[in-house]
Each structure stands twice: as C-alpha cells, then as structure tokens.
Amino acid sequence: MKKILYIDLDNTLVNVQSGIDRLTNAEYIRYEKRLDEVPGVFARMEPISGALDAFHTLAQSFDTYILSMAPWGNASAWQHKLEWVQEHLGADAGGPAYKRLILSHHKHLNRGDFLVDDGLAVGADRFEGELIKFLTPLFPDWNTVTRYLLERADTDSSPTSEPYSRHRPPLQRGAALHR
DSSP states (O other): OOOEEEEOOBTTTEEHHHHHTTOOHHHHHHTTTOGGGSTTTGGGOEEOTTHHHHHHHHHHHSEEEEEEOOOTTOHHHHHHHHHHHHHHHOOSTTSTTTTOEEEOSOGGGSOOSEEEESOOTTTGGGOSSEEEETTSSSSOSHHHHHHHHHTTOOOOOOTTTOTTTTSOOOOOTTOOSOO
C-alpha cells in the first residue's frame, strides 16, 4: 500500500505572487490587506518552478492528494483552484490529480504520512504525519523535497508497518449494515 502524501497549493505548487502581480491598481487598492479575496486572483497564478514535474513523479510512488485552503470570503477561489489543478495537472480520469483536490480549513483532520506545505496555518501545524515545510533551508525547492520523499516511499503494507491499522476493516460482502 502506498503512503499518503498531501501537497498544499498556495506557495507550494502555485506561485501566489504571480497572481498578485497581475492585479490591476484598482483591485490592489480595493482589496489591500486581503488580496486573496480578489475575485479571479487564483486563476491568474502560475506554477512554482519544478512543482508540476515533482507532483507527477511523487504521484507514481505515493497516494497523492492536493490539500489546500480557499478563502472563505472569495467563492471564485474555490472554483479557480479546481480549474488550476485541471489545467496544470490534468482533468482526465486516471490522471494523477483527478478527483484528488481537497479544500479544507482543517488540514489536521486529514490522515496521511506526509504533508508538504509552506505554512503552519489551518491545521498544518497539527497534522499527525510528517510536515515538510516547503521553502525553508531544509526544503528550499522541489528537487530537495522530491529526493527526500522518494527515499521514504516504501510500500511495505505488513500489519506492523501499516500506519492506519486502527481503521475498521472493510465490511465483508453480506455483512449486516445495522445491528
């Protein structure tokens, strides 16, 4: 069984500044100190260097999901994050990011082995697996992160190494659903 890997979007896969740089002066003034609420800002953002290749590489060795937070006050960001993932990582069934986008204000509620994130907000600091803090001296770029994770991508699924053995086993065919 592959280990579970979550990767944040903002400033991890996506260069947020690239979208901010594309704001009009009027947008910048109107939304000063809350630029993440500018309608359509997320649709203007570009990938971080090496992020797309890293995602594709890591998705071969991990059960990989994108775990991001969308601003509560900007409904278009929710849509544009999905569209960004579809445009840059593929929209086709069977692709590495197909139906693997999770938008949450509570990252710590997701169970997994690794979370690559540039910050500690919205529960990243309470994630039960290993937090890989992106854009830090230890993990300054995607080459470093990819190398580190691939060294830890073993797929041993024996009961003693299975991190989620506390989960209920799946219902057997014909088992009663209610007691």
